Amino acid sequence: MKFEGSHILSVNQFDRESIERVFDVANQMVPYAKRQKRTTVLEGAILGNLFFEPSTRTRVSFGTAFNLLGGEVRETTGMSNSALAKGESLYDTARVLSGYSDIITMRHPDSGSVAEFSQGSRVPVINGGDGANEHPTQALLDLYTIQKELLYHGGNIDGLHIAMMGDLKFGRTVHSLSKLLCLFKNIRFTLISPKELAMPDSILSAIADAGHRYTISETIEGNFDADICYQTRVQEERFGSQEEANLYRGKFRLNQQIYTKHFQSKTVIMHPLPRDSRTEANELDNDLNMNPNLAIFRQTDNGVLVRMALFALTLGVEDIVSKFDKEVHWYSGH
Amino acid sequence: MKFEGSHILSVNQFDRESIERVFDVANQMVPYAKRQKRTTVLEGAILGNLFFEPSTRTRVSFGTAFNLLGGEVRETTGMSNSALAKGESLYDTARVLSGYSDIITMRHPDSGSVAEFSQGSRVPVINGGDGANEHPTQALLDLYTIQKELLYHGGNIDGLHIAMMGDLKFGRTVHSLSKLLCLFKNIRFTLISPKELAMPDSILSAIADAGHRYTISETIEGNFDADICYQTRVQEERFGSQEEANLYRGKFRLNQQIYTKHFQSKTVIMHPLPRDSRTEANELDNDLNMNPNLAIFRQTDNGVLVRMALFALTLGVEDIVSKFDKEVHWYSGH
Amino acid sequence: MKFEGSHILSVNQFDRESIERVFDVANQMVPYAKRQKRTTVLEGAILGNLFFEPSTRTRVSFGTAFNLLGGEVRETTGMSNSALAKGESLYDTARVLSGYSDIITMRHPDSGSVAEFSQGSRVPVINGGDGANEHPTQALLDLYTIQKELLYHGGNIDGLHIAMMGDLKFGRTVHSLSKLLCLFKNIRFTLISPKELAMPDSILSAIADAGHRYTISETIEGNFDADICYQTRVQEERFGSQEEANLYRGKFRLNQQIYTKHFQSKTVIMHPLPRDSRTEANELDNDLNMNPNLAIFRQTDNGVLVRMALFALTLGVEDIVSKFDKEVHWYSGH
Known part of the structure; x- marks a missing residue:
């Protein structure tokens, strides 16, 4: 499985080798999550964190994972006032919103919606849960x-x-x-x-x-x-x-x-x-x-590591993360 | 038209020369929006992104534009629970919230509200839409x-x-x-x-x-x-x-x-x-x-460029943006 | 009073000496709040800004204070769709969410809730108001x-x-x-x-x-x-x-x-x-x-200084803030 530039929509995309690749990269993320050091590899990159259905922990976990790689997060929560509610197609929403970020994480109540959205997106889309369907x-x-x-x-x-x-x-x-x-x-x-x-x-x-x-x-x-x-x-x-x-x-x-x-x-x-x-x-x-x-x-903590790994892999920086290491100066409870 | 430190409230403020100035600066923003390089000219600056009326794409477009210049974004959405709903004047709200940022973008359902707000603000205010009135x-x-x-x-x-x-x-x-x-x-x-x-x-x-x-x-x-x-x-x-x-x-x-x-x-x-x-x-x-x-x-993509230009101009950094150039390391779909 | 790694839950924790310590550090924050210079001492640190009850100005004031020290902010507002509403205990919420940040600020409508939450948190928690109880x-x-x-x-x-x-x-x-x-x-x-x-x-x-x-x-x-x-x-x-x-x-x-x-x-x-x-x-x-x-x-402006001081003290960076000084390049109304 080629990660760079790819959408992560379903567990069906993964074979054993690609899973092991994700886990290897996740293991490399431990010192950053434990605040033993930090990396700025994604400094200047923007995550579009689109939660059309609320889910505090998944949303914050994605945002934190992106921040821990040095990137910025632009967030959208809820759908009642969105253009989608006014009849805009997922394709249009994707064409527009993918212009505002380098990668998108998306949760939506409808099965298949994230895959449909990804077809209009010019940046990688990671499925954060589409109804009863998938939450890879x-x-x-x-x-x-x-x-x-x-x-x-x-x-x-x-x-x-x-x-x-x-x-x-x-x-x-x-x-x-x-x-x-x-x-x-x-x-x-x-x-x-x-x-x-x-x-x-x-x-x-x-x-x-x-x-x-x-x-x-x-x-x-x-x-x-x-x-x-x-x-x-x-x-x-x-x-x-x-x-x-x-x-x-x-x-x-x-x-x-x-x-x-x-x-x-x-x-x-x-x-x-x-x-x-x-x-x-x-x-x-x-x-x-x-x-x-x-x-x-430990599961929710591991969620941050796995999401960091997926960001690094889809944005093609998994091998250079440690080139951007910096020291941590503050008290850490991790 | 003097941009530095000014509010952008209405299209009536613009003459042909000032429009051409905005467009020239917007043209300079293309390589940043295309992730060919990035700038940190506004690193440490804070945008107060106040959307008292929801508008996902305008809100995210402003936030992304500020991030692409290196700045941080603090966001407020909705009005039902705000101090405004409890009878606070726009003047008070502006006096308080302008203490929290370097520049403010604001959308509000009432015509004239953003101009009224700007009178209490100590930082530049950009109108992100005030009801039927303006959306410059x-x-x-x-x-x-x-x-x-x-x-x-x-x-x-x-x-x-x-x-x-x-x-x-x-x-x-x-x-x-x-x-x-x-x-x-x-x-x-x-x-x-x-x-x-x-x-x-x-x-x-x-x-x-x-x-x-x-x-x-x-x-x-x-x-x-x-x-x-x-x-x-x-x-x-x-x-x-x-x-x-x-x-x-x-x-x-x-x-x-x-x-x-x-x-x-x-x-x-x-x-x-x-x-x-x-x-x-x-x-x-x-x-x-x-x-x-x-x-x-292309319109919505151009919106990012124009908003970057307005931020650079009102904060007076339009001529030094490229002095803070950095490389982009990650995969880009732009 | 030892600040580093401590929760700030109640005014009852403070003696005169610790108050004067907070005010001394707050005084040092003035040039950053006035944008005369900026610091990156908390660059890479993440604030979890949890407002289970809405309060625009307190929320934004905390977020701005953290940004002014160089840190990132991940925000949660409202409770209707949260895990708490689905019967999750404050302890569980704290165990999970404290995995996503270096420090947490929290507002919640129930008296005693923030103290209860802090018992499950592995990072310092600052009370941003718990009902009729405290807002230190x-x-x-x-x-x-x-x-x-x-x-x-x-x-x-x-x-x-x-x-x-x-x-x-x-x-x-x-x-x-x-x-x-x-x-x-x-x-x-x-x-x-x-x-x-x-x-x-x-x-x-x-x-x-x-x-x-x-x-x-x-x-x-x-x-x-x-x-x-x-x-x-x-x-x-x-x-x-x-x-x-x-x-x-x-x-x-x-x-x-x-x-x-x-x-x-x-x-x-x-x-x-x-x-x-x-x-x-x-x-x-x-x-x-x-x-x-x-x-x-001036009270609300001072709020930013005091919150910057509390962040610096609880994260143990109050003595090194100025080691990370940088210039400010943009127009400032402060």
Whole structure:
């Protein structure tokens, strides 16, 4: 995969080699994210950060990643007052707005909108989430986190056993992550969800076609020797009826007691965030906050590294980042 | 006209010499906008980009123009929660906010508001649109585009024949552009609009007083040897009744067939954008997208150049921009 | 008080020495705010400017202060679409968002929210207002203004006579300012308000306990030899009934005539802003705008200096700011 000048629209664009390239560059970004030094490689470059649908953390993560490479950020949030709302085509919007920046990150509520937009853009476009369709940087940061966490325990992605829990039907993140995992070897999926929210057949076929194994379960029972437990939120409005929802309420949550009972002591806990902290819906209990295997905040930190890597690669500066190193003078909590 | 430290509030401030000065400086900005090099002449300067009324493209265009000169942008959008909404005067708002930046760009829904605001500001204020009143940077970018397009065909503004179509009554852009054109020599206006949306008498008088000619028409008929066709959107709610609106529906649209039938093969097509891409209202059809004379996206690109020029002139750095040149290291689609 | 790496959450954190430290550093910031020179000491640092409740001037003031030190700003405004609204805890939000910046400024409608947030943050957090609770940078800029204005008249804070007028019950600013003044010597408070909006007993006790004097009054009568008149807005909805409100309407306003009649010619007029400029509610009349003792716009200017000082101190760069000095090339109205 050629990165320079390319759009990043879908996980389907990636092969194993290109994923490893992203992760190598992300690894190089660690000292900048930790404020051990800084780079000005993109000084003078402008990111157009277009969030036609709000998402604070994804938006700020992209902006911060670009700032950490030395660039500037021009931001747009919301759609109610935009030209799109007045009937302008995505093509026109792209033709105009791509004149204002060197690269564009875009979130939009409609499936396919970012790809359509990219056809009018003269600068690279990175998909920051287009409705139920794709959110490739989330999938890449999830996979990057898995690799880092496994490496810490002496393992690697090949041979991984991952448990996915909760809403596997509507959870965009688990679909994309599954597709990326299919590019590796000998993966085992344990898929735990209510029947109504089971993993779609298309993903199951992809897993099987790639030669991997999966087990489907409707309850957390027995012992899972999973390396990773990827938890998601079950939204009750996804069920056909409240009766159905009540049936499953609380059955797919995770807390320290459930973790100890069903998982290995080294199983890494992941979640795409935000998690609901209100009592009735807490799919991931706060009593796990002190568990060293809770990787949810390492995931968001890794998101900055992966987004820096994608910016560097699409703008063709990945090999010269350190040529623009400067010292950091200020207090850093990182 | 003295630019340094001045407010840019109205097209009425400009004479021919000052317009040519803006365009000369805008021409110097081309290599920066094309990312052939970059300048840091305004590094450390802050733009206060105050959009009390939303306008994504104008807001981002100002911000990008300031970034391309090396400056920082602090932005405010919307008015519902602002101090203005709590009864603060524009004078107070200006006194306070002008303490936070080196120059201010402002859009506001009320006519005259930006001029009133400028009286309390200690830094230069550029009008980014004050309701039905003025939007001088749009008029300047339109005129700059006309000059560039005509030059490409070996002509210049003096002697221009321009056709203006659509809503000439409420279209702020065609009024301001007409005023600027009056400063040049021997201009011919062909004004095509429904009777209800005809060009106001004040503009017609200004055209006549300046010694130019105009023709008024209610239909696109015959052959126009216009150099420029400036199209605008006819909003149906502008008519007295739906019956009136129905009468005119589709009569002021432009597509490749109508263009070929009524215009010269070199007539340049302009539009203030956004254009409506929904079927019933498409005043400028997508089948013109491949027409090399469709200048609508060159207009928005030129907007960045003109705004860079105005920033450089009002901050008095127009002659030293290139002293702060740096190389560009990254991939550029421009 | 140790500043480097610390959160700034409450005026209660400050002793007299630490206040004087902030003011010393704020004084050093004057040439940068006046654009006589600029510094790049925080070049590459990122401020997370989180305004979950809108406040244009506080938000922009923080952002500008950070830019003036050379840093970048990533901003979030509003809460309706945030993860907090979807049930995420402040702790989680802080853990995530603190990964995206070097320091955070935060406003939030709920009392105690910023302190709670700070517990999850790995970078320093500065409270930009948490509901009725605290807004420490406002109190510091008020006190800094008092010191500067008194110095101009040859005085200092010890021995100050301050009149506070208007709504002393719900006015967060007068409470915090009173607490800070308690750290100085021999302060005299004249507290003028409707009975229903009198200064709370807790503040009166703090004043008395610190050995200062106060007088309570329900009308502006006689001559005040106050050095400072700190005016606030009386919002009619604060009263128990409209009859009660009508009783007081217009009795706590200040205009040039009332000022001349009741105050010394050198009494400095302050107000937290915004002031209401609509006729019926103008607590501070526009006819005072030419009064040289009207310090309200010097207050907001001082806010930038105080916020620059707090950024420099919490990030530990206060002693090296001038090592990164650069020239200013552009026109400045400051």
